[in-house]
Amino acid sequence: MKQFCPQNVLPTPAEMAIIDSLASRTVSIEYLMGRAGWAIANALHKRYRPCHTLVLCGPGNNGGDGYVAARYLAEKGWPISVAHYHDRAPVHGEAALAASRWKGRMASYTVEEVAAADLVVDALFGAGLTRALSEEDANLLKAAKKCISVDIPSGLDGKTGKILGYAPMSDLTITFFRPKPGHFLLPGRAHIGALEVYDIGIPATVFNEITINLWENDPCLWTLPTLKIDSYKYSRGLVTVCGGQTMPGAARLSARGARGAGAGLVRIAARDHVKLFNHEDPGIIVDGMPIKGQVADERQKTWVCGPGLTVREVKKILPLLIGHGKNIVADAGALTAFAGKSTSEIVQNLRGVSVITPHIGEFTRVFGPLVHAVADKVEAARIVAQKIDSVVLLKGADTVIAAPDGRAALNHNAPSAVGTAGSGDILSGVVAALIAAGMPVWDAACAAVWIHGECGKLAGFLPRAEDLAACLPQSYHKALFFS
Ligand SMILES: NC(=O)C1=CN([C@@H]2O[C@H](COP(=O)(O)OP(=O)(O)OC[C@H]3O[C@@H](n4cnc5c(N)ncnc54)[C@H](O)[C@@H]3O)[C@@H](O)[C@H]2O)[C@@H](O)CC1
Numbered sequence: 001m002k003q004f005c006p007q008n009v010l011p012t013p014a015e016m017a018i019i020d021s022l023a024s025r026t027v028s029i030e031y032l033m034g035r036a037g038w039a040i041a042n043a044l045h046k047r048y049r050p051c052h053t054l055v056l057c058g059p060g061n062n063g064g065d066g067y068v069a070a071r072y073l074a075e076k077g078w079p080i081s082v083a084h085y086h087d088r089a090p091v092h093g094e095a096a097l098a099a100s101r102w103k104g105r106m107a108s109y110t111v112e113e114v115a116a117a118d119l120v121v122d123a124l125f126g127a128g129l130t131r132a133l134s135e136e137d138a139n140l141l142k143a144a145k146k147c148i149s150v151d152i153p154s155g156l157d158g159k160t161g162k163i164l165g166y167a168p169m170s171d172l173t174i175t176f177f178r179p180k181p182g183h184f185l186l187p188g189r190a191h192i193g194a195l196e197v198y199d200i201g202i203p204a205t206v207f208n209e210i211t212i213n214l215w216e217n218d219p220c221l222w223t224l225p226t227l228k229i230d231s232y233k234y235s236r237g238l239v240t241v242c243g244g245q246t247m248p249g250a251a252r253l254s255a256r257g258a259r260g261a262g263a264g265l266v267r268i269a270a271r272d273h274v275k276l277f278n279h280e281d282p283g284i285i286v287d288g289m290p291i292k293g294q295v296a297d298e299r300q301k302t303w304v305c306g307p308g309l310t311v312r313e314v315k316k317i318l319p320l321l322i323g324h325g326k327n328i329v330a331d332a333g334a335l336t337a338f339a340g341k342s343t344s345e346i347v348q349n350l351r352g353v354s355v356i357t358p359h360i361g362e363f364t365r366v367f368g369p370l371v372h373a374v375a376d377k378v379e380a381a382r383i384v385a386q387k388i389d390s391v392v393l394l395k396g397a398d399t400v401i402a403a404p405d406g407r408a409a410l411n412h413n414a415p416s417a418v419g420t421a422g423s424g425d426i427l428s429g430v431v432a433a434l435i436a437a438g439m440p441v442w443d444a445a446c447a448a449v450w451i452h453g454e455c456g457k458l459a460g461f462l463p464r465a466e467d468l469a470a471c472l473p474q475s476y477h478k479a480l481f482f483s
């Protein structure tokens, strides 16, 4: 990856608490809260007309931000009221100070007050959420016509994206410094509405003292291979896709993915089934040699194994590839072949692959027993990556890419349009093409996911997998000129 990329980190609430305390050595919490309140007021003023607004202020600093915002909005002429959490003003620290400075209308903490407001600012709980919302608090938020959340919708876990009891479906969420994992992980992402991130004056020097290992995935994070004056097909990368007998379309799509992402040469190891692949596009070599012969070819370093393969085929081919030290993208059949096996058997069979690319169903079927107690998708992917010592690309609308050393990236550029049959096969080919071109495996997996996601935006309405593949060159180009 490109150095450290501090602009892309996604701190958890616990890491954010450390950052806050590091920042407080140089800037006061009162100052940070002032900037946060100012940012909220501006965001509201920019997006909405002044209207009957109720700010629900919780017992901690999230509530403090709400009081400051109310003050600034009142100065801008907004008809604002504030309701203290259970009608008790915060008693500690800067939140108490901010509450004491609020001289406007107080409303009672009731469903009726919430229902009467045109806009409700949810400043109940932010990074300090420790338990599920009570039924009373949930009912209050449910009564809101339109909800704007400070930092994160109350009830949403900023680390995992899970809902603790209840969380509102906000129209807008205003957060500070950096987004948090819970803003992008599902179901959290469905609750935040539009996300605005404000710099409130936390100095970048905090990164000298804290290491954050989770990033938002975008092209700032990795460097794509580009053509050199003397590039040729082998230097651009050779990808071999294992072709299966029963579902040959999967390997064909994977091969298209590899070609579209710039591989210089793509082969399908068809073995006895050449006829099934011969009508694929003419630039793809369909090889009928026995697999042992193909594996012995040292130029064939990078392989996709799994799309459209049966358990029998996987058990025959995968150990050969691992034994020959190939770069292996293990997808679909190469993973489900081990569903229901013991952890040690799974580890034994998969150690040596470069990257696995399960969707959540495959991941659960194979690794469920290993991660069943882990609520957090990022953590679960990290555990498996470390266990099998390969990169885990855990697909979904909130794809996580985890490396064995603990680095992880969270992807959110993919529209739901990419969720179509064959889409994952194409992705496996893209990952392989980037590895074959020389990218480090984690970088290649991150870049492939982003490029694949962009295809979903470029490929028009309701794209098929083939349409996604056709957009790969344009998407690659976009990634190159992103930053
Ligand atoms: N510390 C800082 O430097 C800054 C923090 N900021 C704000 O401060 C927030 C974090 O503040 P806090 O750490 O005070 O935490 P919160 O304001 O999120 O809430 C903490 C309080 O809520 C209680 N609580 C947690 N879950 C509950 C539940 N389900 N039901 C009832 N009570 C519950 C806790 O016991 C604690 O009293 C951030 O989200 C952000 O909005 C901003 O003011 C900017 C600066």
Ligand SMILES: [K+]
Pocket (backbone or CB within 6 Å): 062, 122, 123, 124, 125, 126, 149, 150, 151, 152, 153, 154
């Ligand atoms: K909140």
